[in-house]
Amino acid sequence: MRDTQIPREALPWLLAAQAGSLVLHISHLPLWMWLLAAAVAGWRWLIHTGRVAYPGRRLKALAVVAASAGVILTFWRSFALESATAFLVAAALLKLLEMRYRRDGYVVVFLSCFVLAVGFLFHQDILAGLYGLLCVWLLMSALLALHRHFSSARQAKRSVQRQAGTILLVSLPLMLVLYFLFPRLSPLWGFNLHSGEARTGLSETMAPGDIARLGQSDELAFRVTFTDGRIPPRQELYWRALVLDQYDGRQWKPFAPPAAIDWYRAAPAAVTDDRSLYAYEIIQEPTGKRWLFALRGVSAAEAGTGVTDQGMLVSRRPVHNRIRYRAQSWPATPLQAEGLTAVGQRLALSLPRSVNPQSRAFAAQLRQEHSSDEDFIQTLLSYFRDNAFYYTLKPDVLGSNDIDEFLFSSRRGFCAHYAGALVFLARSAGIPARVVAGYQGGEWNAEEGYLTVRQYDAHAWAEVWLAGQGWVRVDPTAAVAPERIEYGLEQAVADEGSFLEDQVFSAQKLKGINWLNRLRLEFDSLNYYWQRWVLAYDGERQKGFLSGVLGLKDYKTGLVLLGSSFFVFFLLASVVLWWKSRPPAQSPFMRAWRLLQQRGARAGVVAMGSDTPSVYLQRLAEQQPLIRDELLQLRQDINQLLYQHEDAQRLAGLVRRLRRLAKRIK
Numbered sequence: 059m060r061d062t063q064i065p066r067e068a069l070p071w072l073l074a075a076q077a078g079s080l081v082l083h084i085s086h087l088p089l090w091m092w093l094l095a096a097a098v099a100g101w102r103w104l105i106h107t108g109r110v111a112y113p114g115r116r117l118k119a120l121a122v123v124a125a126s127a128g129v130i131l132t133f134w135r136s137f138a139l140e141s142a143t144a145f146l147v148a149a150a151l152l153k154l155l156e157m158r159y160r161r162d163g164y165v166v167v168f169l170s171c172f173v174l175a176v177g178f179l180f181h182q183d184i185l186a187g188l189y190g191l192l193c194v195w196l197l198m199s200a201l202l203a204l205h206r207h208f209s210s211a212r213q214a215k216r217s218v219q220r221q222a223g224t225i226l227l228v229s230l231p232l233m234l235v236l237y238f239l240f241p242r243l244s245p246l247w248g249f250n251l252h253s254g255e256a257r258t259g260l261s262e263t264m265a266p267g268d269i270a271r272l273g274q275s276d277e278l279a280f281r282v283t284f285t286d287g288r289i290p291p292r293q294e295l296y297w298r299a300l301v302l303d304q305y306d307g308r309q310w311k312p313f314a315p316p317a318a319i320d321w322y323r324a325a326p327a328a329v330t331d332d333r334s335l336y337a338y339e340i341i342q343e344p345t346g347k348r349w350l351f352a353l354r355g356v357s358a359a360e361a362g363t364g365v366t367d368q369g370m371l372v373s374r375r376p377v378h379n380r381i382r383y384r385a386q387s388w389p390a391t392p393l394q395a396e397g398l399t400a401v402g403q404r405l406a407l408s409l410p411r412s413v414n415p416q417s418r419a420f421a422a423q424l425r426q427e428h429s430s431d432e433d434f435i436q437t438l439l440s441y442f443r444d445n446a447f448y449y450t451l452k453p454d455v456l457g458s459n460d461i462d463e464f465l466f467s468s469r470r471g472f473c474a475h476y477a478g479a480l481v482f483l484a485r486s487a488g489i490p491a492r493v494v495a496g497y498q499g500g501e502w503n504a505e506e507g508y509l510t511v512r513q514y515d516a517h518a519w520a521e522v523w524l525a526g527q528g529w530v531r532v533d534p535t536a537a538v539a540p541e542r543i544e545y546g547l548e549q550a551v552a553d554e555g556s557f558l559e560d561q562v563f564s565a566q567k568l569k570g571i572n573w574l575n576r577l578r579l580e581f582d583s584l585n586y587y588w589q590r591w592v593l594a595y596d597g598e599r600q601k602g603f604l605s606g607v608l609g610l611k612d613y614k615t616g617l618v619l620l621g622s623s624f625f626v627f628f629l630l631a632s633v634v635l636w637w638k639s640r641p642p643a644q645s646p647f648m649r650a651w652r653l654l655q656q657r658g659a660r661a662g663v664v665a666m667g668s669d670t671p672s673v674y675l676q677r678l679a680e681q682q683p684l685i686r687d688e689l690l691q692l693r694q695d696i697n698q699l700l701y702q703h704e705d706a707q708r709l710a711g712l713v714r715r716l717r718r719l720a721k722r723i724k
Contacts, residue, residue: 082177406490
């Protein structure tokens with residue numbers, strides 16, 4: 059391998075395979091690295107055509123230093139998944155400059171395989187999976203092209219294409235057996251790898267306009283399947299994520315990490331006949347945070363999840379990769395109805411001094427008119443409902459007294475404005491209150507039975523503490539724009555025309571075209587099942603598959619079945635290879651001719667390797683005078699049949715004459 063040059067027909071396959079392995083990295087590699095890829099591939103092609111020579115050691119060393127410096131400067135002080143991937147890609151690209159021998163070709167193929175695998179850390183949807191199969195076919199073709207020599211590039215193309223495709227098709231059953239039966243190890247994209255890529259989603263702080271920016275993103279947040287078949291009404295689909303209970307005069311944020319978390323330890327509670335119980339399963343996209351999404355009154359039903367003292371579902375570790383978990387909720391269950399601690403009450407009433415004085419005075423006036431906490435809250439909702447407030451994705455820029463300006467001047471805002479204003483007014487009146495951030499609603503896929511929640515479904519609402527009832531949800535957005543809760547953001551801002559206006563090519567804008575909308579939903583369903591049954595197929599799901607579908611009770615039986623599958627597979631492969639390599643069956647004419655030669659050899663006339671049928675029959679006729687004339691006539695007939703025109707009937711007659719004459723040889 060060190061001395062054998064790479065076959066000329068293999069180079070296009072090697073370049074195509076490496077280029078294909080880079081496509082999944084298009085979202086995070088810097089532009090200069092794509093220019094490097096084009097330059098390196100172009101140089102190697104010029105070497106292939108004989109126009110330039112291989113670079114010397116100094117030039118190769120300079121290229122390595124320049125590429126390394128480029129990666130370091132691009133990802134300065136940000137050692138994350140993207141920077142490590144950039145180093146790997148740079149090394150794989152620079153290997154092309156010295157690719158001369160077959161050994162170098164193998165290294166390029168193996169590096170490209172690893173680059174392709176790393177690409178799945180960034181993209182795992184079904185399109186990425188199908189594209190990965192195409193790249194594997196290219197890599198297999200390149201590997202086959204390295205092993206063989208062809209008379210022409212056209213022959214090489216046809217041969218490696220067909221053979222690589224055959225290998226992939228034959229390996230498909232074995233791949234499926236390994237996938238379903240082999241003890242599950244966490245895939246590469248399942249490791250807790252940190253990415254430096256900025257993620258779109260909820261933040262741990264909420265300032266005016268923050269959630270409005272999420273309203274312009276159609277990125278997926280999570281998908282929900284209700285496992286018991288009971289689906290809450292849309293008005294109850296409030297997916298809680300964060301409690302924001304501290305206000306600094308400009309933004310809301312959590313006061314401190316949760317004081318106590320009830321971690322899941324035993325089997326989840328069984329589903330009862332309680333009508334307020336909802337059991338569901340969520341596939342959540344990465345957030346880089348510990349919070350999980352759940353309905354009110356949640357109970358952890360998955361190992362590694364827990365419920366905080368504020369009733370929020372959390373994970374033990376930050377969610378850096380897509381996660382699948384189960385949960386159960388009793389939305390009708392009161393939260394902390396037994397009462398607040400002194401610390402909790404002080405926190406739920408705290409406000410910064412000397413901010414929003416007009417709002418404080420307004421709250422004091424309403425408090426004098428309504429001594430009941432419930433009446434006070436209802437009066438605030440009526441105030442929002444009856445006055446000229448507008449729900450918009452384009453709120454005005456507010457000054458230092460933002461709540462004063464919002465309530466009494468602009469009156470244009472998104473959900474964060476309304477929730478923050480209500481909590482401020484409630485606290486000013488002595489009512490414990492807090493902001494809750496999460497998502498509301500989602501798009502229901504009736505045919506497949508799951509809910510899709512996207513970033514534009516982000517929402518903020520208020521919770522106020524009422525004696526005997528605990529924390530009660532109060533959503534002022536529902537008073538101003540009830541269509542936001544009933545139908546979603548698109549309907550709420552339809553008159554404004556601001557829904558996803560920054561995303562020209564968003565598929566969410568195709569809902570008005572029936573056939574395109576159906577196509578969008580079908581593709582979304584494919585991705586959903588891909589995530590649920592392929593990407594989330596872990597050890598626990600495998601155990602359920604083995605016991606529920608195959609009826610296997612333990613891994614030992616599964617390993618026996620796996621070994622048996624291997625044995626059957628290799629046995630069938632051996633039979634197929636033997637069948638293809640067996641010598642071709644002889645025709646009746648050749649069997650009769652061999653019989654004649656064998657009888658002639660016994661009589662002393664041995665067929666020579668250079669003998670034609672005419673020569674051999676001439677020699678045999680001279681040795682067998684009794685059948686001399688018949689052998690000479692047979693010689694003439696064979697020449698006419700084999701070298702002039704083949705006739706099936708005459709050929710059958712010759713076969714009979716050959717057998718008859720063979721018996722008469724003495």
